[in-house]
Amino acid sequence: MIKYLLIPCLLMFGTLQAKENKHPNFLFIFADDMSLDTIGAMQRDVCKTPNLDKLMASGASFNRSYNMGAWNGAVCMASRSMLNSGLFVNRAQEGINKYPHWSEIMRDNGYTTYMTGKWHVPGKPRFDVVRDARPGMPNTFPHNQPEAYNRPKSPEHYAKGWKPWDKTKGGFWEGGTHWSEVVANHGVDFIEMAKNDDKPFFMYIAFNATHDPRQAPKEYIDMYPLDSIKIPENFLSSYPYAEPMGVxxxxxxxYLMPMPRTEYAVKVHRQEYFALATHMDEQIGRILKALDDSGMADNTYIIFTADHGLAVGRHGLVGKQCMYDHSMQVPFFIAGPQIKAKQQFDMPIYLQDAMATTLDLAGINKPKHVQFNSVMPLINKKRKQQYPLIYGKYTHTQRMIQDGDYKLIVYPNAQVYRLFNTAKDPFEMIDLAKNPEYANKVKKLTKKLKKLMLDMDDTLNLDQAKNLSQEAQKKITNPDGH
Incomplete structure (x- = not known):
């Protein structure tokens, strides 16, 4: 546990009344592994998130918010490095240690900075006040909780095995209080403290939820009986390109879920996923209520997003190490002064635009090294497009370009190209790449992708494949499903 890095709180006239700052406050709430499937208001699935639904309705929602990807399997580390450095993915790995962090920019411009929850960025958090900075994930590695993996193989296996509400297993329950509740407790405490500070605040509230181990109190599991869980439209028993895509x-x-994937296992994992999301939503509600009760809400901008999405059974995958929308897209809501309610935007943005947005709203000049952009010109109708093309990568095994309605995914190690019209085919089930009618589209997008890669400081050679095993080549030649 990281101890308080306490700063003086200046009392005004000895009262506990909330003050009025010339500069706005910022409450940034960050989730982990949270796909759009988990937002109730989006009606993509059965997940219930009443507090996030209310936040979404109170301001602007960007419905095509992307993460750029990652340089290793810990996609969250790359996402958070981009977020806190302001740098695109191929510069962030080095730049996170080279440039001032988001919190330092805010602090140097008169803000009290506060952080609690998941960090997973190289080095220590650079905030004035830090409470319980957590590692990348609660302990579930096989030597700690082997029974949390490769499950459930059957209803009988589930009945005898690992349970998300079992507090003796540690993980989110380590320390005796669920980590999501700890984050909310600290967030509420800081809001009480901030009422007596004469400076505006920047709060960075980072939940480990909805990352595995997907542990939640039993009453939340019971909210989602298995017969209420839908099998994803793009469910597969296995993904045919798993090895060449590096997954x-x-x-x-x-490895969290058995192979081949079964409908039963997918239902159990999605049940636990939604339960953890709903439990986190309740904790977010506690923070938002504390802000309302403090009298500071009218001068506070709230941004909610997540570091990336998650598959949880879609395309035969479980994690986030892919270029499909279920793993690349996340919720992105912003509410606050002068932002009209019930606005929805469909132009693509990156979730890491959050930093530049706060700088814009705070009247802080964006440092030259920051590459992401504020969403405020989009909200204020001064700009119709944030980025002409969306770029995605995963290690040296996957590249992606989204150009309008079309997405091209490339697995260079096997020279596999996949093309989807995401407007007509939102679940990315119909691969157009092998259709002769789309040969020219694949060629044009490949050319655009190579140019975009250069712009992104990406040195990978798309045309250079690595050798694969004969078994992997057979899977590519005879893929099962779409």
């Missing part, structure tokens, strides 16, 4: 079953995220 074999041995990858930690993928």
């Amino acid at each position: 074999p079953h041995s990858l930690r995220d993928e």
Whole structure:
């Protein structure tokens, strides 16, 4: 546990009344592994998130918010490095240690900075006040909780096995209080403290939820009986390109669920996923209520997003190490002064635009090294497009370009190209790449992708494949499903 890095709180006239700052406050709430499937208001699935639904309705929602990807399997680390450095993915790995962090920019411009929850960025959090900074994930590695993996194989296996509400298993229950509740407790405490500070605040509230181990109190599991859980439209028993895309079953995220994937296992994992999301939503509600009760809400901007999405059974995958929308897209809501309610935007943005947005709203000049952009010109109708093309990567095994309605995914190690019209085919089930009618589209998008890669400081050679095993080549030649 990181101890308080306490700063003086200046009392005004000895009262406990909330003050009025010339500059706005910022409450940034960050979730982990949270796909759009978990937002109730989006009606993509059965997940219930009443507090996030209310936040979404109170301001602007960006419905095509992307993460750029990652340089290793810990996609969350790359996402958070981009978020806190302001740098695109191919510069962030080095730049996170080279440039001032988001919190330091805010602090140097008169803000009290506060952080609690998941960090997972190289080095220590650079905030004035830090409470319980957590590692990348609660302990579930096989030597700690082997029974949390490769499950459930059957109803009988589930009945005898690991349970998400069992507090003796540690993980989110380590320390005796669920980590989501700890984050909310600290957030509420800081809001009480901030009422007596003469400076505006920047709060960075980072939940480990909805990352595995997906542990929640039993009453939340019971909210989602298995017969209410839908099998995803793009469910597959296995993904035919798993090995060339660098996501074999041995990858930690993928090993959570047995192979081949079964409808029963997918239902159990989605049940636990939604339960953890609903439990986190309740904790977010506590923070938002504390802000309302403090009298500071009218001068506070709230941004909610997540570091990336998650598959949880879609395309035969479990994790986030892919270029499909279920793993690349996340919720992105912003509410606050002068932002009209019930606005929805469909132009693509990156979730890491959150930093530049706060700088814009605070009247802080964006440092030259920051590459992401504020969403405020989109909200204020001063700009119709944030980025002409969306770029995605995963290690040296996957590249992606989204150009309008079309997405091209490339697995260079096997020279596999996949093309989807995401407007007509939102679940990315119909691969157009092998259709002769789309040969020219694949060619044009490949050319655009190579140019975009250069712009993104990406040195990978798309045309250079690595040798694969004969078994992997057979899977590519005879893929099962779409």
